[in-house]
Amino acid sequence: MKLTLAYLGPIGTNSETAALAYSTWLSNNQQLTPTLCAYPSIAQAIQSVANGNIDQAVVPIENSIEGSVTVVLDTLWQSTNLQVYQELTLPIAHGLLSFGESLEQLKTVYSHPQGLAQCQKWLENFLPQVQLVPTKSTTEGIKYLEDDHTAAAISSPRAAEIYKVPILAADIKDSPDNCTRFWIVSSGINDKLREIEPIQGSHLALAFSLPRNAPGALVKALEIFACRNINLSKIESRPSKRSLGEYIFFIDLEGNSHDLQIRDALADLSACTEVLKVFGNYNLLPISESR
Amino acid sequence: MKLTLAYLGPIGTNSETAALAYSTWLSNNQQLTPTLCAYPSIAQAIQSVANGNIDQAVVPIENSIEGSVTVVLDTLWQSTNLQVYQELTLPIAHGLLSFGESLEQLKTVYSHPQGLAQCQKWLENFLPQVQLVPTKSTTEGIKYLEDDHTAAAISSPRAAEIYKVPILAADIKDSPDNCTRFWIVSSGINDKLREIEPIQGSHLALAFSLPRNAPGALVKALEIFACRNINLSKIESRPSKRSLGEYIFFIDLEGNSHDLQIRDALADLSACTEVLKVFGNYNLLPISESR
Numbered sequence: 001m002k003l004t005l006a007y008l009g010p011i012g013t014n015s016e017t018a019a020l021a022y023s024t025w026l027s028n029n030q031q032l033t034p035t036l037c038a039y040p041s042i043a044q045a046i047q048s049v050a051n052g053n054i055d056q057a058v059v060p061i062e063n064s065i066e067g068s069v070t071v072v073l074d075t076l077w078q079s080t081n082l083q084v085y086q087e088l089t090l091p092i093a094h095g096l097l098s099f100g101e102s103l104e105q106l107k108t109v110y111s112h113p114q115g116l117a118q119c120q121k122w123l124e125n126f127l128p129q130v131q132l133v134p135t136k137s138t139t140e141g142i143k144y145l146e147d148d149h150t151a152a153a154i155s156s157p158r159a160a161e162i163y164k165v166p167i168l169a170a171d172i173k174d175s176p177d178n179c180t181r182f183w184i185v186s187s188g189i190n191d192k193l194r195e196i197e198p199i200q201g202s203h204l205a206l207a208f209s210l211p212r213n214a215p216g217a218l219v220k221a222l223e224i225f226a227c228r229n230i231n232l233s234k235i236e237s238r239p240s241k242r243s244l245g246e247y248i249f250f251i252d253l254e255g256n257s258h259d260l261q262i263r264d265a266l267a268d269l270s271a272c273t274e275v276l277k278v279f280g281n282y283n284l285l286p287i288s289e290s291r
Numbered sequence: 292m293k294l295t296l297a298y299l300g301p302i303g304t305n306s307e308t309a310a311l312a313y314s315t316w317l318s319n320n321q322q323l324t325p326t327l328c329a330y331p332s333i334a335q336a337i338q339s340v341a342n343g344n345i346d347q348a349v350v351p352i353e354n355s356i357e358g359s360v361t362v363v364l365d366t367l368w369q370s371t372n373l374q375v376y377q378e379l380t381l382p383i384a385h386g387l388l389s390f391g392e393s394l395e396q397l398k399t400v401y402s403h404p405q406g407l408a409q410c411q412k413w414l415e416n417f418l419p420q421v422q423l424v425p426t427k428s429t430t431e432g433i434k435y436l437e438d439d440h441t442a443a444a445i446s447s448p449r450a451a452e453i454y455k456v457p458i459l460a461a462d463i464k465d466s467p468d469n470c471t472r473f474w475i476v477s478s479g480i481n482d483k484l485r486e487i488e489p490i491q492g493s494h495l496a497l498a499f500s501l502p503r504n505a506p507g508a509l510v511k512a513l514e515i516f517a518c519r520n521i522n523l524s525k526i527e528s529r530p531s532k533r534s535l536g537e538y539i540f541f542i543d544l545e546g547n548s549h550d551l552q553i554r555d556a557l558a559d560l561s562a563c564t565e566v567l568k569v570f571g572n573y574n575l576l577p578i579s580e581s582r
């Protein structure tokens with residue numbers, strides 16, 4: 001049986017590292033080896049699953065420095081069929097890759113907006129004058145480096161190895177605790193996925209919108225969990241895209257939709273929200289260190 | 292008396308439109324005409340005020356489609372002196388500017404990431420194959436258009452006029468209700484600003500972090516407002532940047548820090564939060580239509 005797995009490519013991105021880690025876990029635990037399919041943007045990777053072209057996607061959902069990856073939250077909310085399956089958290093390492101010989105000669109630094117943002121303090125301190133150019137992935141800018149020794153890319157040490165570019169400055173991230181959560185998403189259950197569904201997932205992902213003009217509605221919704229001692233591991237708001245000041249709330253909680261207490265809470269929540277979407281139970285996958 | 296006002300330039304950006312609207316309001320109501328200073332990024336515009344080089348900055352804080360402008364939230368939290376003064380909300384119009392003659396010949400579309408995101412559905416429908424290139428402002432890409440008729444920029448109709456670029460497709464935004472909130476921020480009170488401080492502001496902006504490992508702490512904080520019938524007009528979470536799963540909560544509420552009830556609530560909030568920052572009272576400025 002062959003699974004297909006979409007990710008933000010090309011090879012050398014953090015998403016590919018996450019896809020490989022998930023792939024290793026699948027083959028060790030489920031005797032499955034998925035076929036990895038690179039997409040040029042996170043939006044296209046997750047959309048490939050919503051459209052039914054690919055079985056699963058591994059997508060970044062939240063970084064400890066830069067926060068939520070909003071395109072993933074918005075796509076989950078708008079889709080009718082996307083389900084969250086598993087989560088894995090990867091430490092993120094950023095190096096400054098360049099064929100230049102010194103920081104002084106650099107004029108341009110390429111990276112994904114998340115990469116630029118996660119190193120902004122370092123960039124302000126050491127390269128205050130360079131032009132920062134956002135790209136679709138941390139590796140996209142690497143293709144310009146060979147012809148332009150005044151350019152650098154913020155990318156992973158693994159990408160430096162793969163593309164054979166020297167690391168001019170190692171470990172330039174602003175915070176030692178830089179890590180990213182990735183979700184494995186699929187479009188509902190098909191025969192291939194049924195066997196690997198984490199029915200006993202330790203966490204549950206959901207989102208809801210609230211009735212218009214209902215002050216205190218968010219507190220009421222959150223009290224449903226608080227009074228049952230259900231711990232929320234994440235809360236995040238996104239605009240409803242209908243009008244300014246209307247929000248969708250994304251919540252991750254500790255528990256499983258098959259628990260009686262959580263089922264009760266979801267029934268109460270359903271009664272006081274406008275739209276409630278439950279994205280599914282997921283487990284936190286351990287990461288293999290052997291890469 | 293001369294005020295200096297920073298904004299994301301160059302001329303033709305939505306931030307410049309907001310700066311001009313604020314400038315008109317200042318001259319009509321306070322007999323002040325600020326000197327506008329263009330900065331190449333939102334981060335640099337707000338930082339110029341935090342550093343004391345410029346009196347005030349007008350910065351986008353939230354768009355109805357794309358949500359919060361996170362660099363502004365993060366800079367407010369990290370600074371020790373930034374205060375919110377006023378708010379204004381502008382409708383956002385996006386056109387596709389190009390010297391090309393048809394959509395078919397386009398290969399590249401430039402815009403600020405917010406501009407690209409606010410038109411993503413239109414782009415998927417009409418230009419699924421083009422390369423989307425993020426830029427620092429909605430006008431930055433315009434400079435490439437004259438030499439490259441296969442390129443377009445998503446920018447305002449006003450920028451089309453200023454830079455004399457034809458509008459190939461008008462009003463391409465995904466949602467009819469596209470608007471952006473801008474805040475006027477300053478670095479505390481100086482003599483020039485004292486006279487225009489909105490002591491009677493209708494809204495209050497604040498942010499807080501919660502003690503670690505305290506389940507239910509957010510509900511407790513929100514109940515402080517709910518039990519006093521204080522309406523929250525906005526709630527948003529940002530990562531603490533210390534470790535994954537720790538957040539800063541940004542709240543806008545209806546009321547004024549000089550109201551007794553709000554002062555009570557802030558005292559209670561201070562007791563149950565780790566760090567509480569009050570960014571100040573602000574009014575919602577009416578926008579002059581005469582531009």
